[in-house]
Amino acid sequence: MRILNLRSSLLRGLSAGTAVATLATGLAACGGNSDAAGKSDGEAPGTVTVGAHSNRAAKETALKVSEVKAISAELPKTVAKKGKLVIGVGALPTGSVPLNFVGDDQKTLTGAEPDFGRLVATVLGLKPEVKNLTWENLFVGIDSGKVDTAFSNVTDTEERKKKYEFATYRQDNLGFEVPKKSTWNFDGDYRNLAGKTVSVSRGTNQEKVLLEWKAKLKKEGKDLTVKYYPDNNSVYLALNSGKIDAHFGPNPSIAYHTTHTANTPNATRSAGKFSGAGTKLQGLIAATSKKDSGLAKPVSEAINYLIKNGQYAKWLAAWNLSNEAVSTSKVNPPGLPLDNS
Numbered sequence: 001m002r003i004l005n006l007r008s009s010l011l012r013g014l015s016a017g018t019a020v021a022t023l024a025t026g027l028a029a030c031g032g033n034s035d036a037a038g039k040s041d042g043e044a045p046g047t048v049t050v051g052a053h054s055n056r057a058a059k060e061t062a063l064k065v066s067e068v069k070a071i072s073a074e075l076p077k078t079v080a081k082k083g084k085l086v087i088g089v090g091a092l093p094t095g096s097v098p099l100n101f102v103g104d105d106q107k108t109l110t111g112a113e114p115d116f117g118r119l120v121a122t123v124l125g126l127k128p129e130v131k132n133l134t135w136e137n138l139f140v141g142i143d144s145g146k147v148d149t150a151f152s153n154v155t156d157t158e159e160r161k162k163k164y165e166f167a168t169y170r171q172d173n174l175g176f177e178v179p180k181k182s183t184w185n186f187d188g189d190y191r192n193l194a195g196k197t198v199s200v201s202r203g204t205n206q207e208k209v210l211l212e213w214k215a216k217l218k219k220e221g222k223d224l225t226v227k228y229y230p231d232n233n234s235v236y237l238a239l240n241s242g243k244i245d246a247h248f249g250p251n252p253s254i255a256y257h258t259t260h261t262a263n264t265p266n267a268t269r270s271a272g273k274f275s276g277a278g279t280k281l282q283g284l285i286a287a288t289s290k291k292d293s294g295l296a297k298p299v300s301e302a303i304n305y306l307i308k309n310g311q312y313a314k315w316l317a318a319w320n321l322s323n324e325a326v327s328t329s330k331v332n333p334p335g336l337p338l339d340n341s
Helices: 021-029 077-082 112-123 135-144 205-219 232-241 251-260 296-308 311-318
Strands: 047-050 061-064 084-092 127-134 164-171 173-179 197-199 225-227 246-250 268-275 284-290
Touching: 047 112, 047 311, 061 311, 084 112, 084 135, 112 127, 112 296, 112 311, 127 135, 135 284, 164 296, 173 205, 173 232, 173 251, 197 232, 205 225, 205 246, 232 246, 246 251, 251 268, 284 296, 296 311
Parallel strands: 084 127, 197 225, 197 246
Antiparallel strands: 047 061, 164 284, 173 246, 173 268
16 A cells, blocks of 8 residues: 555555454455445345454444435436445555455455445445555546545545545544553653654554654654554564564554454553644544545535434444544545645
8 A cells, every 4th residue: 555656645544554364365365446345235225234244343233224315416416327436445455454354255345434435325325336446546546536435544634635525424543552561651742752663654644643753852862763564464573572662553453453452462552542633633534535526515414414313323333433433524624734744
């Protein structure tokens, strides 16, 4: 998931989050630009199942949901006419549990993000078509019109608003993960990173934040060592062996990993969170469509319908992400500022 020459404008909120070893082969086997869908194709009308094939990353839950005509009537004619919503997910090559990954059937793209895209598509009266892409091709797909909207842990930033429009649906929180025996905590203060070695994924929003803290510490005469690893397994081997003090990544991945290692010799814990938009603004994750496509408003209304009627809370609970809930979806709210995006 490397960023090409658009790195500054496409910094992502998605890292190579945690992946259990049993999923590694399936993740690697999923080819580029392949279509992937959940259980919706075989479901009864009015039902969307979330958490399917999740290998215990989620509690499989059938949710009752159907088209809301007042909302679907606001869709752009080009989208309404084709009768489907092409949902982009940037899960190649390795995915990120619990957000997007290849399931235990070795073929289904599952995760909180594609599941939520399918819920939104159903409210809009459209058949969901989920495409699994690399991160850079996710944005290429939106730009070219081959992808209608992305549900892929994309952070709302002012830089991205030059090309895209947003409908928010989840808080964007970053987090630090440390071995359970570690006594270190972030405590919301970058100065507590002095003398530490921290891993992060390249081309991500969290890398940008971490490098800014590194620069501040350097001016103060203090060191912060930043390490990069090619995959999830390498990160956790380094953490467990003491080669790094902490890993800095998306809070959902850390929350998942700490839960699933709780009763193992390699148990980890959260050592603090930080808003993906910095100290002055709560970062937000948003459905991302091409600017002026006309999709952000109906997508946001569909999300608010799901919030109001309870499916949203059940979706978050199924994926253990209730602590990242928003009270309402907004269209293009203030995002990560231009001087920090």
